[in-house]
Amino acid sequence: MERIHARRAAILAGEVAPNMLVRRQGPAQSGSRSMPAGSMTGGGQQGQNGGGTTSYHATATAADSFLSVFPSTTQSAVPASATTQPADSACVLSPETVVGPYYIEGESIRTNLVDNEKGLPFYAEFSLFNINDCAPLANAAIDIWSCNATGEYGGFVSTDSSNYDTSLYNGQLVHLGDENETGSTITDTKTSLRGQQLTDADGIAQFTTLLPGWYSGRTTHIHVRVHVGGQVTANGTYIGGSITHTGQTFFGEDLYTMMQSMWPYTLSSVVRLSNSADSIYTGSGGAQSHWNLYYVVPGDLSKGVIGYINLIVDPSAVNEGSQMMADPGSLNGTSTNATGTAEAAAATTSTNGTTWTANVPILYFVLIALSHISFKILRSYA
Numbered sequence: 001m002e003r004i005h006a007r008r009a010a011i012l013a014g015e016v017a018p019n020m021l022v023r024r025q026g027p028a029q030s031g032s033r034s035m036p037a038g039s040m041t042g043g044g045q046q047g048q049n050g051g052g053t054t055s056y057h058a059t060a061t062a063a064d065s066f067l068s069v070f071p072s073t074t075q076s077a078v079p080a081s082a083t084t085q086p087a088d089s090a091c092v093l094s095p096e097t098v099v100g101p102y103y104i105e106g107e108s109i110r111t112n113l114v115d116n117e118k119g120l121p122f123y124a125e126f127s128l129f130n131i132n133d134c135a136p137l138a139n140a141a142i143d144i145w146s147c148n149a150t151g152e153y154g155g156f157v158s159t160d161s162s163n164y165d166t167s168l169y170n171g172q173l174v175h176l177g178d179e180n181e182t183g184s185t186i187t188d189t190k191t192s193l194r195g196q197q198l199t200d201a202d203g204i205a206q207f208t209t210l211l212p213g214w215y216s217g218r219t220t221h222i223h224v225r226v227h228v229g230g231q232v233t234a235n236g237t238y239i240g241g242s243i244t245h246t247g248q249t250f251f252g253e254d255l256y257t258m259m260q261s262m263w264p265y266t267l268s269s270v271v272r273l274s275n276s277a278d279s280i281y282t283g284s285g286g287a288q289s290h291w292n293l294y295y296v297v298p299g300d301l302s303k304g305v306i307g308y309i310n311l312i313v314d315p316s317a318v319n320e321g322s323q324m325m326a327d328p329g330s331l332n333g334t335s336t337n338a339t340g341t342a343e344a345a346a347a348t349t350s351t352n353g354t355t356w357t358a359n360v361p362i363l364y365f366v367l368i369a370l371s372h373i374s375f376k377i378l379r380s381y382a
Helices: 002-013 062-067 253-259 279-283 360-380
Strands: 121-130 141-145 194-198 204-210 221-228 242-250 292-295 305-313 346-351 354-359
Touching: 121 141, 121 221, 141 204, 194 204, 221 305, 242 279, 242 305
Parallel strands: 121 305
Antiparallel strands: 121 204, 141 194, 141 221, 221 242, 292 305, 346 354
């Protein structure tokens, strides 16, 4: 991790502009994995445009797209928020948590996720490492999704089932009307703020997205999954392999204080839950999953922020986030193999002397879905 650590130190010292740091040269560090040369062949699921698998250069165009929105090369980086993420020199597992109800598999491999959404620009860079040797992990798929400024997730905005055209796709693999792995029905073709990138030789994946808003019962967050061992299809998505990490990334309260008074975040009437009041944040190591944030233009949040975060994973583990750990508080990254296969936590309570046990993820999904439906109903009468 020395190369990444040196890069961050240069940013903080103002010696090198952030837009000069997103394209690194030279061979991969010792121990990093590399994709075999030539085409990737074989069968595979067929999506919107059909076809099998083919070669795909991990982030061949990502840097150009990323650089095009940055300030001049003389611009030094100014921190936009405090962070509680471990130092770059630390090599501890990133916390695992639930996948949440709004994941859609098979979204496109792309850099710019904004589509037609409005909000504060967020230029996000993930640095992915292998816990076993602390070397960069190349050719893994970083898969992210988040809500928009008013708390809605693309793919789940429409609530009118009579308008489903089940011949249409959301992304490349699933149709409208399909249910995702948690039982949520995909209702529209919106793919905004969703997408994947393959990590380069330095374990880097970059996205241009927006700072997400919030919705009832949750603090602001961005979901992330890491896929390994799969294939890239001709229509530009990632299939097969395994999910080695399911997590959520967070922001400092100081950033929220600034953005909650800015348009379009002011369009939401929902009161944001603080980090410390969010059970997912507190129960699965949220403090370890903060973005390191820097202004694009010092002091001007409206021009956006640049975010860096380290993800440390075990590529041999399977972490699908389908169950909350038996002891969520133990997911502090100090374990060497947090595989996510422990039995789901259970909440037990008593009503009139009758004891019942409820699966925590199921309650979470139900409560979030109900809050979204209630919000949409109230907004329709506003």
